Amino acid sequence: MIDKQGQKNLxxxxxxxxxxxxxxxxxxxxIGRDVTERKRIxxxxxxxxxxxxxxxxxxxxxxWEFDALTGEVKWSDELWRVFGxxxxxxxxxxxxxxxxxxxxxxxx
Numbered sequence: 545m546i547d548k549q550g551q552k553n554l555x556x557x558x559x560x561x562x563x564x565x566x567x568x569x570x571x572x573x574x575i576g577r578d579v580t581e582r583k584r585i586x587x588x589x590x591x592x593x594x595x596x597x598x599x600x601x602x603x604x605x606x607x608w609e610f611d612a613l614t615g616e617v618k619w620s621d622e623l624w625r626v627f628g629x630x631x632x633x634x635x636x637x638x639x640x641x642x643x644x645x646x647x648x649x650x651x652x
Contacts, residue, residue: 545576553580597621608635 545555555576562571597620600606606623610616617635624631627644635641642650 545578553578554583555579601625 545553547553556579557574557576559572559574561569562573564570596607600620600622604622604626606620606626608620608623609618615637617637619631619635621631623635629636636644
């Protein structure tokens with residue numbers, strides 16, 4: 545859709561049939577929502593994620609996220625490569641990770 549200033553906007557539409565008292569379709573009810581900004585932010589996020597992944601690969605370092613509420617750990621692709629492991633949906637739990645750390649470094 546093109547707005548009054550001539551800018552292209554992305555719009556999603558939702559439509560449902562309008563029925564009369566005999567349950568016959570008498571019209572259409574619809575609403576449009578401008579999703580231009582959301583799509584721009586999604587593309588920017590995707591670009592930033594690709595840059596982060598590339599930077600980690602170049603530096604040969606990885607990252608991880610830990611959710612204290614669920615105990616879930618997520619590893620970056622590069623972190624799996626650093627440890628020489630095949631990626632899986634969730635990262636290693638603490639015991640698995642600790643088993644890979646040299647015993648002299650456990651106190652860290």
